[in-house]
Amino acid sequence: MSDGKGAVGAGHYPSLVRNEALKSNGYAVSLVLRGHKAMPPFGRMLSDDQVAAVVNYIRTHFDNDYTDAVTAQDVKDAR
Secondary structure (H helix, E strand, C coil), X not given: CCCCCCEECCCEECCCCCCHHHHCHHHHHHHHHHXXXXXXXXXXXXXXXXXXXXXXHHHHCCXXXXXXXXXXXXXXXXX
């Protein structure tokens, strides 16, 4: 959801707000690339730069303050 608070309905979408699981940038990269449960994988749709941008956005917004930025090379290595 646009506020990052997640949702419950047809699926369960966990909140991104103050989400300590995002502390590990590898976890976030894996989620975007491969998906998990109700979240589809986006690895085939997004470039390495785009995945890095999404991960860096969610790790620095929604009351998250994980400033060790993910690079396109990090994403490439995770593919």
